[in-house]
Amino acid sequence: MTRIQIPRGTQDIMPGTVELWQYVEARARDLSRRYNYQEIRTPLFESTELFQRGVGETTDIVEKEMYSVSNPRSDDALTLRPEGTAGVVRAYVEHKLYGQPNQPVKVYYLGPMFRHERPQAGRYRQFVQFGVEAIGSSDPAIDAEVIALAMRFYQEMGLTGLSVELNSVGTLEDRARHREHLLAHLNGVRSELCADCQSRIDRNPLRVLDCKNEKCRTLTKDAPSILDYLSDESAAHFEAVKGYLSALNIPYTVNPRLVRGLDYYTLTAFEIKMAEIGAVETLCGGGRYNGLVAELGGEDMPGIGFALSIERLLLALAKQGVQLPVSGGIDCFVAIQTPDAKQEAFILVDELRRAGVSADLDYLDRKMKAQFKQADRLGAAYTAIIGEAELANGTVVLKEMATGEQQEVKRDQVAAVLAERLAARA
Structure with a gap:
């Protein structure tokens, strides 16, 4: 097809x-x-x-x-x-x-x-x-x-x-005074102008001066200026x-x-x-x-x-090689260590988004290594990790991607901690 x-x-x-x-x-x-x-x-x-x-x-x-x-x-x-x-x-x-x-x-x-x-x-x-x-x-x-x-x-x-x-x-009055003098000049070279300019002479002669054809520009370079008729x-x-x-x-x-x-x-x-x-x-x-x-x-x-x-x-x-200061990447990627953590990760992503934090998670059931690669591709500033231990303890491991530094954060404080850190980076 x-x-x-x-x-x-x-x-x-x-x-x-x-x-x-x-x-x-x-x-x-x-x-x-x-x-x-x-x-x-x-x-x-x-x-x-x-x-x-x-x-x-x-x-x-x-x-x-x-x-x-x-x-x-x-x-x-x-x-x-x-x-x-x-x-x-x-x-x-x-x-x-x-x-x-x-x-x-x-x-x-x-x-x-x-x-x-x-x-x-x-x-x-x-x-x-x-x-x-x-x-x-x-x-x-x-x-x-x-x-x-x-x-x-x-x-x-x-x-x-x-x-x-x-x-x-x-x-309009200025152009009327200018028109007869401009026409006198243009009619003198009419036959040498391009077809568009020949058509414009009778309808709107001032626009002949706007022609981009080099020959036409040369033929009209000495045409009377509108500035002399203001x-x-x-x-x-x-x-x-x-x-x-x-x-x-x-x-x-x-x-x-x-x-x-x-x-x-x-x-x-x-x-x-x-x-x-x-x-x-x-x-x-x-x-x-x-x-x-x-x-x-x-x-x-x-x-x-x-x-x-x-x-x-x-x-x-x-x-000119000007680079616009366009920020890329998301604030947080939520990585899922075990299938049992999927729903909690889904809820956490929603909480982060409602708190003004841009966030995403894995929807392809990738292994952890592949999830971290995805976080890198998305330009994530942080990755939040949820596994069996985190589910049991009511915590989330928060990893700063630029430094590799990890911190265990209480589950109900993740959004506030991230928002505070992101505000400090801005």
């Missing part, structure tokens, strides 16, 4: 590795708490129209990468979420979060996204994003806060060599963001070509990069989306956020 294998572009995260994920996720939640961002959980699938309107019909995500199916009970199509912002903004509008007394609304999400793209190192078709959104404030200080949160996350994980690339893509207000906002980042000693460089790949961005756009990481140099991206709430049916409220890939983070940590 043919074996069924995992779908291309996905991964099984196995015991021994999943602990790294749990550590990273716990750090993301703790950092979000410190910045006063609360968790939000939205559906894994949404109306396809949400992403068409929210992300943009001319984006690669909507044109090429979404997993969509027809809804059998209606004319609506449904799509596995390819990113998190659109769903968060939909929930913000639907649940009238703009009416809450605490403003801006600051939320974070942590969960799987889905894009049909070519798998490579650090890039999967199902991947996990950590992202934050702050909706309801135009203050450039919150732009800097969002960027700082992302940077602090990477720094606290142990990464070095990080920098921020920063740009302002202006407002209004005084937009320029002042950009200068204020840079000022706040400098005040926090967060290094940044201005990259006028940085437009990001989503249509909803306005004003601040940014990416966080790490030197010498090859194909996944960009670790994180985000920016403002001041028109998105209105586009999705809400009041015209400003917003800003970012999203980062946990897979790329773990790859970056491996590239």
Whole structure:
């Protein structure tokens, strides 16, 4: 019979590795708490129209990468979420979060996204994003806060060599002034650009600057910069963001070509990069989306956020040789010397677990030597031994695995003794 294998572009995260994920996720939640961002959980699938309107019909995500199916009970199509912002903004509008007394609304999400793209190192078709959104404030200080949160996350994980690339893509009015000058340049080289860029010229010319094709980048290197067409207000906002980042000693460089790949961005756009990481140099991206709430049916409220890939983070940590302080092993393995002790061992394991001690026992009727090998494989700090003598005396032999030191402990005191010893080791 043919074996069924995992779908291309996905991964099984196995015991021994999943602990790294749990550590990273716990750090993301703790950092979000410190910045006063609360968790939000939205559906894994949404109306396809949400992403068409929210992300943009001319984006690669909507044109090429979404997993969509027809809804059998209606004319609506449904799509596995390819990113998190659109769903968060939909929930913000639907649940009238703009009416809450605490403003801006600051939320974070942590969960799987889905894009049909070519798998490579650090890039999967199902991947996990950590992202934050702050909706309801135009203050450039919150732009800097969002960027700082992302940077602090990477720094606290142990990464070095990080920098921020920063740009302002202006407002709709700024881009309208820039558009005619950009079109004049792009139309001059239209025939030499790739097919995607030729298509984008007529629909969203600013996104031509986002093309990764080296020939296209060379042909557009002298294209007029959006920074030269910012209004005084937009320029002042950009200068204020840079000022706040400098005040926090967060290094940044201005990259006028940085437009990001989503249509909803306005004003601040940014990416966080790490030197010498090859194909996944960009670790994180985000920016403002001041028109998105209105586009999705809400009041015209400003917003800003970012999203980062946990897979790329773990790859970056491996590239830099960063070892996460993930503890392994259990606290206690209960070894059974005689079949008569099995039930008492089973009860003891339950008591230990209820006392907060991680514990396990043998379920394969192994000999004592094999049980000690199992305790070693499980990384047990202690082994509790129960045999005929212990049953008769109402005791347990407690062995510290690192030193080999053994102590006879009264049966009803085992949980308390272990908890005390483990607390002293912590």
